[in-house]
Amino acid sequence: MKVLGIDPGLVNMGWGIIIADGSRLRHVANGVIRSRAGSLAARLCDLHAGLVEVIAAHGPDAAAVEQTFVNKDAVGTLKLGQARGVALLAPAQAGLEVGEYAPNAVKKTVVGVGHAQKGQVEHMVRFQLPGVEIAGPDAADALAIAICHARHLQGRSLRIKVVA
Template structure:
């Protein structure tokens, strides 16, 4: 199974694809879809289009079986939160349009799953992603976060599968 993790952002949307074979995880690819190059402000609609087309291209190239997106936390700036929410909408729409079920996880849930602590720092998360995906090279911090989201979703899918199997054993 291939899992796509997405770290939504209006300027930089991180993505990461992993494979899941039993309890083994493997790195496939990761990257960042960038808008507003060189700090130039670009119209919001155009940025969202770049994000959507970029994410659709990633999905077409790597053919994931499932996707997961990090939930947005509220910023101090309401306008910034709304714009981030629009980028998050793109992160949910692109995989849904491809027929994928999309999991959603709070940042603390991702950190707790990957590191074991819900308030872990970025360096700790990146270290544990490297431990779980040996030899991985990050395209940037947003891509590392996206891989952590994919790992989180993989663990939740594995837990769900185990509950289904153990539930079937109980039925005789």
């Protein structure tokens, strides 16, 4: 199964694609979609177009998006939420089911600790995807989200097989 992970951001939206074959994971691609300076609408258009292009180029079977981390800056949180809307919309338009994970759930799945630091997450992404060249911190986070989703899908598949 090919899984797309998306780390939403208004300026930089990270994306990463992996293949999950049983318990084995393999890196396919990763990158960062950058929006140009300008109006919020233009930025959202850039993010949507870039994400649609990634989906068309790689044909993922599933997608996952990190949930918004609410902070003290309400305006910033609202803008991030709008970028997250684009991150949910593009894969849904392509007919993909989209998983959503809290940042702590991603960290716990990838690192084993829910409050891991960014450096620890990137280290474990590199460990689980040997030889990966990561396009930046946002792409590392997106790969972590893809790994988290793949692991959750595997767990769900195992539960279905046991019940069946």
